[in-house]
Amino acid sequence: xxxxxxxxxxxxxxxxxxxTTLRDGEQSPxxxxxxxxxxxxxxxxxxxxxxxxxxxxxxxxxxxxEGVSRIAREVRGxxxxxxxxxxxxxxxxxxxxxxxxxxxxxxxxxxxSPIHMAKKLNLEPDAVVxxxxxxxxxxxxxxxxxxxxxxxxTRSDWDFLSRxxxxxxxxxxTTINVPDTVGYTTPDEMRKLFAFLxxxxxxxxxxxxxxxxxxxxxxxxxxxxxxxxxxxxxxxxNGIGERAGNASLxxxxxxxxxxxxxxxxxxxxxxxxxxxxxxxxxxxxxxxVQPNKAIVGDNAFAHESGIHQDGVIKARETYEIxxxxxxxxxxxxxxxxxxxxxxxxxxxLTDLGYADMPDDxxxxxxxxxxxxxxxxxxxxxxxxxxxxxxxxxxxxxxxxEGFQITSGMNMTPVAFVRxxxxxxxxxxxxxxxxxxxxxxxxxxxxTGLSPTLESYRxxxxxxxxxxxxxxxxxxxxGETLLHGLGVATDVVxxxxxxxxxxxxxxxxxxxxxxxxxxxAPGRI
Ligand SMILES: CC(=O)SCCNC(=O)CCNC(=O)[C@H](O)C(C)(C)COP(=O)(O)OP(=O)(O)OC[C@H]1O[C@@H](n2cnc3c(N)ncnc32)[C@H](O)[C@@H]1OP(=O)(O)O
Ligand SMILES: CC(C)C(=O)C(=O)O
Ligand SMILES: [Mg+2]
Numbered sequence: 001x002x003x004x005x006x007x008x009x010x011x012x013x014x015x016x017x018x019x020t021t022l023r024d025g026e027q028s029p030x031x032x033x034x035x036x037x038x039x040x041x042x043x044x045x046x047x048x049x050x051x052x053x054x055x056x057x058x059x060x061x062x063x064x065x066e067g068v069s070r071i072a073r074e075v076r077g078x079x080x081x082x083x084x085x086x087x088x089x090x091x092x093x094x095x096x097x098x099x100x101x102x103x104x105x106x107x108x109x110x111x112x113s114p115i116h117m118a119k120k121l122n123l124e125p126d127a128v129v130x131x132x133x134x135x136x137x138x139x140x141x142x143x144x145x146x147x148x149x150x151x152x153x154t155r156s157d158w159d160f161l162s163r164x165x166x167x168x169x170x171x172x173x174t175t176i177n178v179p180d181t182v183g184y185t186t187p188d189e190m191r192k193l194f195a196f197l198x199x200x201x202x203x204x205x206x207x208x209x210x211x212x213x214x215x216x217x218x219x220x221x222x223x224x225x226x227x228x229x230x231x232x233x234x235x236x237x238n239g240i241g242e243r244a245g246n247a248s249l250x251x252x253x254x255x256x257x258x259x260x261x262x263x264x265x266x267x268x269x270x271x272x273x274x275x276x277x278x279x280x281x282x283x284x285x286x287x288x289v290q291p292n293k294a295i296v297g298d299n300a301f302a303h304e305s306g307i308h309q310d311g312v313i314k315a316r317e318t319y320e321i322x323x324x325x326x327x328x329x330x331x332x333x334x335x336x337x338x339x340x341x342x343x344x345x346x347x348x349l350t351d352l353g354y355a356d357m358p359d360d361x362x363x364x365x366x367x368x369x370x371x372x373x374x375x376x377x378x379x380x381x382x383x384x385x386x387x388x389x390x391x392x393x394x395x396x397x398x399x400x401e402g403f404q405i406t407s408g409m410n411m412t413p414v415a416f417v418r419x420x421x422x423x424x425x426x427x428x429x430x431x432x433x434x435x436x437x438x439x440x441x442x443x444x445x446x447t448g449l450s451p452t453l454e455s456y457r458x459x460x461x462x463x464x465x466x467x468x469x470x471x472x473x474x475x476x477x478g479e480t481l482l483h484g485l486g487v488a489t490d491v492v493x494x495x496x497x498x499x500x501x502x503x504x505x506x507x508x509x510x511x512x513x514x515x516x517x518x519x520a521p522g523r524i
Contacts, residue, residue, distance in 0.1 A: 015256065015265045016232040017249065018052040018208065019045050021281060022071075023083055024246050025236040026056070031285045035067045042071040044280050045078065045237075048273040050249075052079040052232075054107060058097035059090040065097050072101035079145065081105035086135035095142035106139040108132075109149035109177075112156040112164055129164050133171045140172035149177035149210065154185040158193065162200040175206040175232060180221055183214025183244060187224035194228025208232035211247045213239060218247035223255060226265060237281040238289055238296065250274045250295040250327070258322055275328035295322075301332045306341025309334045313343050336384065338373035342366055348384055357388075382457060382472040386485040397507045398447055398500050401425055405435045405492055417442035417496065436495045443496060447503045451475035451482065458491060473498040477506050 022038055022045075025031070033041070038055065045053050053075065058065040068082045080101035084090035086108055098104035110132050111121060117128055132148060139146040148168040150161055165176050178197065180190070190209070197207055209225030209232070211218040222233045239248030253269045260266075278296035282289050291298040301324040303309050311318035312332055324331050334344050345366050349357055357365075365387055372387065373379050399420045407413035414431045415438035430441030436456075444450045454474040471486045471494040482505050486497030 016051045018234040019050040020054040021236040023054040025240040027242040028240045037284045042075045049268045049270045057083040058093040068097035079103040086110040086131040105145040107147040108135040111151035113152035136171040147175040148173040152181040153178040154180040177208040179210035183212035190221045190224040191228040198229030210234035213244040219251045222247040272328040305339040309344035336379040385483040413438045415439040415442045451477040471495045471498045
């Protein structure tokens with residue numbers, strides 16, 4: 001049998017991780033971080049182990065300058081840099097902002113593509129080179145560590161890039177950044193461009209990539225840049241940034257980590273801080289992470305289908321190339337739904353405390369689980385408990401005969417409920433903060449029981465105006481935890497049915513203390 005050839009690591013080099021979440025990331029439409037949020041993020045980036053924090057664009061506003069200054073004063077470990085156009089005021093502002101840093105850097109840039117030079121800057125190429133050299137020279141008068149970027153480099157003439165980079169290195173730039181400003185390049189092109197620049201520039205210069213995701217290739221292009229010779233990669237947490245965003249830090253780092261056999265690169269990132277960093281950025285930026293986002297998305301370590309779940313239960317590595325704990329997340333989750341199989345169903349029951357359930361019972365319940373999953377998609381822990389609790393028929397001591405709710409704006413909801421009981425039909429009326437609470441109160445009056453509500457969840461199980469609502473209720477009666485499901489087109493009726501079911505279980509002495517192995521809704 002032919003085996004895939006084992007890759008040989010291409011390099012053992014250390015890649016410098018330059019985080020620009022606080023500068024390019026903040027250029028995401030709608031994102032504006034205040035000083036304390038920026039500082040909180042910068043401290044987390046330091047814990048994460050990034051090498052460089054681009055903390056802002058100091059000339060942009062007095063607030064941005066102060067934000068960068070605070071980070072420079074208070075965050076130790078990474079290099080702190082601020083962005084500056086190729087102009088005196090920008091560079092002086094950046095110099096002021098980073099002066100208190102333990103390791104300060106000034107990052108200056110100017111565009112080099114024909115369209116940017118002609119249409120945006122209105123400058124001839126010679127003048128652009130002159131401005132770039134002046135900017136780097138001025139920056140070097142403040143700090144030893146100066147980065148120069150050729151904006152829109154990937155749409156620039158390669159010989160012109162070589163010329164401006166040589167001139168800026170001569171003027172004192174120590175890092176040369178080659179941005180794919182508009183996300184236009186391809187991995188192959190990027191690899192060749194970096195190989196070309198590496199051959200053109202002195203060996204001590206650190207080549208850097210800065211990729212945008214307009215064509216969804218920012219991570220691939222960054223990795224290709226490394227293959228061509230880049231030793232610094234600019235990226236952001238969750239890939240946030242201008243337009244479609246920047247290359248995602250967590251994806252690049254985990255690609256290097258997981259495929260160390262192939263790339264051989266190392267980084268200083270503490271991978272166990274990745275998930276925490278992602279959650280923090282999402283919370284403070286207000287930008288949710290898409291569920292299927294690699295590494296940090298909700299589904300990145302979730303298994304939905306029976307064959308995969310069975311494989312993961314037998315050996316995690318069958319369907320996982322990374323360990324969730326390695327990126328700071330909880331272990332893999334099995335999501336129960338219509339694609340789940342018996343192995344996952346059995347495991348879910350075991351996790352909920354039903355390890356001793358005989359096989360024939362599990363088999364019977366599995367059929368009912370599939371029916372339920374067909375109707376409602378994802379199955380939550382409460383649904384499973386309700387399914388288990390309904391395995392033996394609950395005696396119908398009480399059943400719903402009818403109800404009426406009066407509710408409206410600025411009035412207290414009142415419920416009238418009629419139950420069939422062993423003593424014949426009984427009516428009761430109660431009020432509550434909402435119609436469901438009023439209905440529960442009326443039912444309690446009739447049954448004489450008052451279990452404590454622990455959780456209440458409602459979900460539409462069909463679509464359209466006449467959708468069925470499914471109410472799942474958990475309640476505690478003494479030490480016993482009980483679960484009831486009710487389905488109806490009217491949500492109050494579905495709620496009442498679930499509540500009556502719980503009361504019938506109490507009367508029948510059913511339910512159990514089954515907290516062991518509790519899992520989050522929808523996740524096992
Ligand atoms: C690819 C990138 O991500 S670059 C970074 C982008 N980030 C930002 O722009 C965020 C912060 N920006 C700002 O707050 C403002 O744009 C400022 C403060 C920088 C400038 O504001 P203004 O002075 O009002 O200028 P405005 O933004 O309208 O236009 C930019 C000017 O800078 C010039 N410029 C653009 N890039 C550079 C550069 N690298 N070096 C020198 N000049 C430049 C433009 O040609 C234009 O000049 P002009 O006014 O003479 O035509
Ligand atoms: C300023 C530079 C580095 C940039 O953000 C870009 O070109 O995308
Ligand atoms: Mg950018």
